[in-house]
Each structure stands twice: as structure tokens, then as C-alpha cells.
Amino acid sequence: MSVPKRWIGLALSIVASIAMYYHPVSWFSVPKRVIVLGGGVVGLQTAVDLLEAGYAVNLISKDLPGDIDLNYPSQQAAATWASDEPVVDVETKRWYEEGYKQWEVMSQGDEFHSAGVAKRPCFRYWENPPENLVKGGSSALWHSEGVSSFRILKSEELPSGVGFGTTFTTFCVNAPAYLDYLQSRILALGGTIKRATLPVDKGLEEGLKAARLLIADELAGSKDQPVYAYVNAMGMNAMRLADDKTLFPIRSQSIHIKGEAHKIADRIDANGIYYAIPRVGEGVTVLGGFMEVGNWNATINPELNRKILKGCKQLIPECLDDNGEFTILKEYVGLRPHRKVGPRVEIEQLKDKAEFGESIVVHNYGHGPGGFFKSVGASRKVVRLLNGFASDTETPSSSSKEQEVFEGFYRQGDHSKEEDV
Numbered sequence: 001m002s003v004p005k006r007w008i009g010l011a012l013s014i015v016a017s018i019a020m021y022y023h024p025v026s027w028f029s030v031p032k033r034v035i036v037l038g039g040g041v042v043g044l045q046t047a048v049d050l051l052e053a054g055y056a057v058n059l060i061s062k063d064l065p066g067d068i069d070l071n072y073p074s075q076q077a078a079a080t081w082a083s084d085e086p087v088v089d090v091e092t093k094r095w096y097e098e099g100y101k102q103w104e105v106m107s108q109g110d111e112f113h114s115a116g117v118a119k120r121p122c123f124r125y126w127e128n129p130p131e132n133l134v135k136g137g138s139s140a141l142w143h144s145e146g147v148s149s150f151r152i153l154k155s156e157e158l159p160s161g162v163g164f165g166t167t168f169t170t171f172c173v174n175a176p177a178y179l180d181y182l183q184s185r186i187l188a189l190g191g192t193i194k195r196a197t198l199p200v201d202k203g204l205e206e207g208l209k210a211a212r213l214l215i216a217d218e219l220a221g222s223k224d225q226p227v228y229a230y231v232n233a234m235g236m237n238a239m240r241l242a243d244d245k246t247l248f249p250i251r252s253q254s255i256h257i258k259g260e261a262h263k264i265a266d267r268i269d270a271n272g273i274y275y276a277i278p279r280v281g282e283g284v285t286v287l288g289g290f291m292e293v294g295n296w297n298a299t300i301n302p303e304l305n306r307k308i309l310k311g312c313k314q315l316i317p318e319c320l321d322d323n324g325e326f327t328i329l330k331e332y333v334g335l336r337p338h339r340k341v342g343p344r345v346e347i348e349q350l351k352d353k354a355e356f357g358e359s360i361v362v363h364n365y366g367h368g369p370g371g372f373f374k375s376v377g378a379s380r381k382v383v384r385l386l387n388g389f390a391s392d393t394e395t396p397s398s399s400s401k402e403q404e405v406f407e408g409f410y411r412q413g414d415h416s417k418e419e420d421v
């Protein structure tokens with residue numbers, strides 16, 4: 001049977017309009033170029049999303065997957081989906097939802113197997129719960145809706161010393177596997193990755209100029225093509241590049257132990273929160289805790305590690321050896337970039353038109369301890385901003401209100417002096 005020519009023409013034009021709809025950037029012309037600064041989970045995820053949306057992407061970072069550095073906390077992180085926030089604005093809630101849904105998909109599909117995302121039950125215990133939590137129960141916890149199998153634990157289910165507890169189904173991520181997966185996605189989608197250190201103390205525009213010079217070779221074949229946008233996802237260094245005084249580290253120590261816990265668990269005591277999060281597929285569980293806002297100290301505090309180990313023995317007895325001890329593999333300190341007024345995901349215009357023309361910069365930093373799951377929603381927002389779809393009303397980034405965190409989760413660092421990073 002022969003198909004009339006005009007049907008083929010019609011079919012092709014339908015396909016073309018669908019393609020244009022999903023790739024509004026430019027399906028038939030040269031893709032717009034974006035330089036992403038930062039190779040932590042936020043920068044990598046942003047690069048993947050931009051490539052999938054049809055942009056050309058060159059990523060530049062001082063640290064890349066596999067590196068161990070105080071200021072590259074993605075690599076050593078214990079990553080899970082959990083909320084530190086008693087209330088969230090519309091945009092933040094969207095990020096939580098998008099992260100949860102994305103990991104639901106990734107925990108199931110074979111094609112995502114190497115990314116190391118697994119679905120597990122989570123148990124959260126408060127020793128001295130805030131009164132509104134005890135009175136309000138699930139209505140005082142915004143995240144009780146939307147996650148699977150959420151319930152308040154019955155008093156007979158609580159370990160001794162615990163006044164309130166919840167359980168729900170969530171996800172744990174094998175951080176190094178996840179970073180490797182994102183990196184391979186970037187390369188498979190045609191993006192480039194370059195290791196380089198950019199100047200961050202000479203102002204935003206000097207840093208961006210240096211970034212552009214670095215990839216000049218790659219642009220040589222398409223010299224006339226301007227850089228459409230830059231993304232600042234440099235974690236702690238984003239603060240310096242953007243001269244943002246509201247960014248502080250949240251310091252936490254982590255201990256990698258042998259064996260995979262069967263669940264994700266945390267407990268909030270008078271000193272703060274400590275937790276156990278398995279890295280499924282690696283035979284490792286990451287213990288950590290006592291998140292300190294504004295502490296830059298790179299040295300492990302042995303006293304805090306003793307507290308973490310002692311507390312976690314009760315949380316995950318399944319990982320103890322015959323002598324009732326954990327087998328310790330590694331110990332780390334990490335500084336997570338935390339912004340007091342909430343993460344910053346917004347466009348900034350560049351002033352030097354002679355240098356940058358119409359290029360813009362989109363900031364994507366300050367996600368604190370939630371960087372892994374928030375990277376999903378925050379990166380989609382970067383794409384929406386660059387596509388020109390996002391409205392100003394959904395952004396929390398211009399807010400001057402301090403981000404609310406559950407009482408007792410974070411503690412103030414012993415000193416707030418910024419050391420050399």
C-alpha cells in the first residue's frame with residue numbers, strides 16, 4: 001500500500017511541531033551555549049537538564065566526581081530525601097516533590113541502576129519534640145503528605161528516650177555513583193567537562209571572563225556564537241564569586257562504616273541531629289551529624305564522632321559486628337553551602353556589555369544539606385528561567401526572610417571565622 005505524499009508531509013510537520021514544543025530552544029538552528037561553573041551535584045544536574053533541553057553545555061570545575069575535598073561535599077555526602085523545614089514556600093515544595101518523584105523513577109528503572117538510588121523506609125526520632133509537633137502530629141509536618149507510607153510512630157514503637165517519631169518511605173543515594181552517573185550523562189549528551197580553577201575573589205564578571213577564555217578552544221569552531229548564559233553552581237565558592245554575604249557553611253562530620261543499614265534513620269537530641277544513611281550497592285553506611293552553621297573548621301572533632309557512633313549503635317544495630325562495634329572505613333568533614341535566606345536560583349544581568357553582550361548569569365547555589373534532592377527541582381528552574389518561562393512570583397530567592405529549620409536540627413558553630421577555603 002502506498003502512502004500519499006501529502007500524508008507524509010503532514011506527519012513530518014506534526015513531528016516538527018512536537019519537537020519544537022519540547023525543545024523550544026532551537027531544534028533546527030545552532031543550540032545556545034551555556035557555561036556551567038561547578039561540578040558538584042547541583043552543577044552536574046543543571047548541565048544534564050540544560051543538555052536535555054537542547055542547550056550546548058561546557059562545564060568547568062575545580063573539583064570533579066571522585067575528588068575528596070572539604071569544599072566538595074557532594075562526593076562524601078550521605079544523600080537522602082528528608083525535610084529539615086517545618087514550613088515551605090510554593091517553589092521549595094515543588095523542588096521537594098520533583099526530587100521525590102525523580103528518585104522514585106530512578107530507584108526502579110534498569111537504565112538508572114548505576115546511579116545508586118534505592119527506596120528504603122526512614123525512621124525519624126525526636127528526644128524532646130517541639131510542642132506543636134506533639135500536639136499537631138502529621139498536620140504539623142508538611143511533608144507528611146506526598147511521601148509514601150507516612151505515619152506517626154506509636155509510643156510502644158519508640159526507642160527509650162524518644163518522645164516523638166515518624167516513619168515514611170524515602171530514598172537513599174550512593175553519592176559517588178550518582179555523581180559518576182550524572183557526569184556520564186553529560187558526556188553522552190554531548191556536553192564537555194573541564195577541570196580548572198577560576199578566580200573567585202575578583203568579582204563575578206572577572207570570574208566569568210576567565211571561564212569563557214578557558215573554553216575558547218572548544219568555541220573556536222563556532223567563534224561567532226556568543227555565550228548565551230553562565231550558571232553559577234560553585235557551592236561555597238559561589239558566595240565569593242557572587243560576593244554573597246548570606247552564604248555560610250553547614251559543617252558536618254561523617255563516618256563511613258562497613259555494612260548496609262536496612263533503613264534510613266535519624267535522631268534529634270540536645271546536641272542536634274545525627275543520622276545513618278546506607279549507600280546501597282556499595283556495602284557501606286554513612287553516619288553523620290551535628291550540623292553546625294558557620295563553623296569552618298576542617299579538622300575532625302573526635303568528641304563529635306564518638307557521639308555519632310554511640311547514637312548510631314541504637315539506630316542501626318544491624319551493622320554492628322560480634323563485639324557490638326562498627327567497622328570504621330573513613331572519616332570526613334564536609335562544608336555544605338547554606339544560605340540563610342534560602343537557596344538562590346535567579347538570573348543576574350551582567351553590566352559589562354562590551355565584554356558580555358546580552359549574556360546573563362543564573363545563580364544556583366545555597367542548597368545546604370539538601371543539595372542532592374533539591375538539585376533536581378532547582379536545575380529544572382534554571383532551565384525554565386533560561387527558556388523564559390519562569391515567573392518572578394515563584395522564586396524564594398529574593399526573600400529576605402530567614403529559612404526556617406526544625407528547632408534543634410542545626411546548632412551554631414563554635415566560631416564563625418572564615419578560614420581559607
Ligand SMILES: *[C@@H]1O[C@H](CO)[C@@H](O)[C@H](O)[C@H]1NC(C)=O
Binds near residue numbers: 299
Ligand atoms: C578545630 O577543631 C579541632 C578539633 O576539634 C580543634 O582542636 C581546634 O582547636 C579547632 N580550631 C579552631 C580554630 O577552633
